[in-house]
Amino acid sequence: MKIAIGNDHAAPELKLAVKAHLEEQGHEVIDMGCAPGERCDYPDAAEAVCGKVTSGECALGILICGTGLGMSYAANKVRGIRAACCSDYFSARLSREHNDANVLCFGARVVGEGTAFDLVDIFVNTPFSGDERHQRRIDKITAIEEKQ
Numbered sequence: 201m202k203i204a205i206g207n208d209h210a211a212p213e214l215k216l217a218v219k220a221h222l223e224e225q226g227h228e229v230i231d232m233g234c235a236p237g238e239r240c241d242y243p244d245a246a247e248a249v250c251g252k253v254t255s256g257e258c259a260l261g262i263l264i265c266g267t268g269l270g271m272s273y274a275a276n277k278v279r280g281i282r283a284a285c286c287s288d289y290f291s292a293r294l295s296r297e298h299n300d301a302n303v304l305c306f307g308a309r310v311v312g313e314g315t316a317f318d319l320v321d322i323f324v325n326t327p328f329s330g331d332e333r334h335q336r337r338i339d340k341i342t343a344i345e346e347k348q
């Protein structure tokens with residue numbers, strides 16, 4: 201799978217660790233974040249990663265800041281993005297199964313490396329259920345977006 205990843209200055213080390221973890225599993229990872237020692241603003245990384253997802257170049261996106269919150273606020277402003285800010289495995293799984301989330305956000309000041317690896321593994325390997333009731337609700341989210 202081709203996955204876009206981004207981060208701000210709160211998370212370059214965790215971003216690099218997650219990137220390597222995904223590459224070890226054979227995924228291609230496009231890095232849109234800043235490097236250790238650099239400073240960057242989370243909305244810029246969020247917009248860059250979301251653009252890779254909405255263009256179809258990448259199937260999924262991963263965004264890491266201090267809390268994951270700022271990244272999720274910015275990502276959810278992008279038409280077609282459903283970004284899930286998760287620090288527990290149940291939410292990460294359901295964000296895919298029920299909500300067909302296409303971006304995962306989490307915080308480098310919230311979760312450690314081991315939890316981050318498990319969150320991304322669950323997110324990347326869980327398919328959308330395709331259930332009609334979930335699709336209907338997702339379509340309603342899209343309808344809200346279209347009304348704005």
Ligand code: RB5
Nearest residue numbers: 210265266267269270271
């Ligand atoms: C940056 O200090 C911090 O505000 C950012 O990484 C993030 O946690 C925002 O939501």
